[in-house]
Structure formats: structure tokens, C-alpha cells
Amino acid sequence: MLKVAVILPVYNEAKCIARTWDAVLEFSNTRPYYHFTFVNDGSTDQTKQILSTKLATTSNSKIRVIEYENNKGKGYAIKTAVECAYEDFICFIDSDLAYSLEHLELVVEKLDEFDVVIGCRNLILKNIKQVNLNRKLAGKIFNAISRKLLHLPFYDMQAGIKGFKKDVVKEVFQKQRMTGFSFDVELIFLAQKKGYKIGQIPAIVSKEHLNKASKVNLLIDSIRMLLDLLKIKYNDIMGEYE
Numbered sequence: 476m477l478k479v480a481v482i483l484p485v486y487n488e489a490k491c492i493a494r495t496w497d498a499v500l501e502f503s504n505t506r507p508y509y510h511f512t513f514v515n516d517g518s519t520d521q522t523k524q525i526l527s528t529k530l531a532t533t534s535n536s537k538i539r540v541i542e543y544e545n546n547k548g549k550g551y552a553i554k555t556a557v558e559c560a561y562e563d564f565i566c567f568i569d570s571d572l573a574y575s576l577e578h579l580e581l582v583v584e585k586l587d588e589f590d591v592v593i594g595c596r597n598l599i600l601k602n603i604k605q606v607n608l609n610r611k612l613a614g615k616i617f618n619a620i621s622r623k624l625l626h627l628p629f630y631d632m633q634a635g636i637k638g639f640k641k642d643v644v645k646e647v648f649q650k651q652r653m654t655g656f657s658f659d660v661e662l663i664f665l666a667q668k669k670g671y672k673i674g675q676i677p678a679i680v681s682k683e684h685l686n687k688a689s690k691v692n693l694l695i696d697s698i699r700m701l702l703d704l705l706k707i708k709y710n711d712i713m714g715e716y717e
Contacts, residue, residue, distance in 0.1 A: 476508045478593045479583055481564035483513050483570040484552035487671070489521040491571050491683075496529045496538075503537050509579070511538045512556045513570070517546035549564045550651065550658025564642045569635030572715045576679050580640035581676040590671035593663065594634035594678030616698045617660075624704050625664050632660045634678040643671055650716045657703035664707060665716060 483499070485492060487538040492513075500513050513525055521670055526540050541556055553567050564586050574594060577581050614633070637659060639647070647665040651658065666673055710716060 477583075478535060478562035479509045479579070480556075480565045481579060482512065482515055482556040482560075482565070482567040482604050484556075484567065485513055485518060485522055485526070485570040486516040486546060486549070486552075486651045487520045487522060488570050489517045489518070491641060492522055492525050495528070495570055495572050496533075496575060498528040498535060498572060499538060500535055506535065509537065510560075510562055512560070513538070513540045514543035514552040515540065516549065517544055519546075519661065522677050530536070532700055541713045548654035548656075548658070550654040553616065554646055554648050554651060554654070557644055560644075563641055564638055565641055566636070566638035568575075568614065571683070573681055573683075574634065574636045575681065578636050578676065579638075579680060580638065584639060585676055586638055586670045588595040588672075589674030590640050590706045591663070591673045592638045593629065593632065593673065593675055594636035595629070595631040595660075595675040596634050596678050598677035599679050600668075607611070614698050617704075620701060620704055621660055624708055627660070627661065627663060629673070629675070631678075632663050636676075636678055637703060638661070640664075643669075652673045652715060653703060653707065654698060655703070657707065660704070661707050664711075665702055668711070668716060 488495070503509055503511060513526055515526055517689070523542060526542070530540050549717050563581055566582055568574060568579065572711060578594060582592045614631070618630055618632065621632060638658070643666065646669065650665050652660060653661045663673065
């Protein structure tokens with residue numbers, strides 16, 4: 476049986492992280508070939524204490540926690556776990572379980588055919604209808620610019636569930652430069668640049684996540700996204716990814 480690493484980057488998720496841990500524990504108990512790593516990305520709320528308590532009272536050796544003091548971004552958190560992962564497939568998923576753990580089974584199945592598999596919310600009409608207006612506009616702007624500037628054919632590159640074959644993820648993360656908002660677009664850009672096959676699965680957004688207060692600032696985040704994409708393009712022109 477092939478082994479699967481699943482990385483959950485965590486930042487200030489005290490309200491839901493205990494529930495996520497319990498869901499991961501239940502999922503892991505019936506699928507021993509899955510190995511889960513929670514990465515506490517410098518949380519300043521009670522996340523660290525909750526994870527420490529859960530870890531101390533859990534006998535399942537397939538779940539572990541990595542932590543460090545200062546917040547460094549989602550991309551950095553995932554890269555930290557990737558560097559010490561040894562499993563055949565390496566996936567990451569949002570720690571609030573905006574996408575259920577059952578999506579992992581679809582990702583792993585698809586990795587038999589593709590080198591990289593990404594979740595796509597646009598494949599589910601219900602997601603598009605219910606998503607917050609600011610999120611919808613910011614996503615449309617970001618993806619339109621990504622497709623034009625980086626020549627990427629995908630309509631959703633930032634759903635928080637993705638999977639890679641081990642050799643592929645090690646290579647693309649080695650070249651990774653972005654650690655924040657646009658890190659996953661950079662990963663897809665690198666994978667395409669290296670000629671890897673990229674597949675998609677439909678990603679169904681949970682009701683809890685849809686009702687979650689949006690942190691998106693349409694103007695500021697759109698500018699930030701544009702600057703990130705320009706930086707990826709600049710890095711490519713300057714040979715940073717060679």
C-alpha cells in the first residue's frame with residue numbers, strides 16, 4: 476500500500492482545530508497508510524495549547540505536530556513539512572477542513588494518472604453560487620491575471636487541497652520562492668514549467684467555510700496578488716527557477 480502524507484498548515488484556528496484533530500484521528504484510524512502533520516505557523520491564540528493537549532492524549536503515531544514561534548506564511552509552513560516527508564504521495568489541505576478529508580481519496584486516486592492534482596471549486600456550481608462576493612471577485616481577478624501572465628490554463632489554483640508525487644513535490648518546493656498568498660500558484664507554475672501532468676478534482680466547500688467571515692479586502696488583496704504574480708514572472712525571467 477502506498478503511503479500518503481497530509482500536511483495541515485495552521486494559523487490561529489483555535490475555534491476549529493480540536494474538531495479538525497478529531498476528524499483527522501477518525502479518518503486515520505481507518506486508513507493507516509495516511510500520515511498527518513499539523514504545522515503550527517506561529518499561532519498567537521490558543522492553537523498551540525490545543526494541539527499540544529491533543530497530541531499528548533493521542534496514541535495514534537500517524538499524527539504529529541511541527542511548530543515554530545513566528546508566523547511565516549502558509550507556503551513556508553507546508554514547505555517545512557515537505558522537507559521531512561518520505562511518503563509516496565504528499566498532499567496538503569486547509570486546517571479548517573474547508574474541504575472534507577474524503578477529498579484526499581480522490582486526490583490519491585488521481586495521482587495514479589497525474590503528477591500533480593489540484594482541487595477546483597469551479598467544477599461545482601453550488602460553490603460558485605454561494606461564495607462571498609468579495610472572495611468571488613478577488614478569485615476571478617486573480618485567476619484571470621494568472622492565466623494571462625503565467626500562461627496557466629486552470630480556473631481555480633487556490634483551493635486549499637492539492638497532492639503531488641513525492642519526487643515532484645520535492646523538486647518544485649526546492650525552487651519555491653513565495654511563502655505567502657500566492658505560493659500555490661507558483662507551485663503550479665513550476666510544475667507546468669517542468670512538464671509535469673496536472674489533473675483536477677472537484678472541490679466541494681463546506682457550509683461552515685462558506686459562512687465564515689471573509690478576510691478578503693478586494694482592493695488591497697487584489698494589488699498584493701498582482702504584485703505576487705509579477706514577482707513570479709520576474710523570477711522566471713531572471714532564471715531563478717532554473
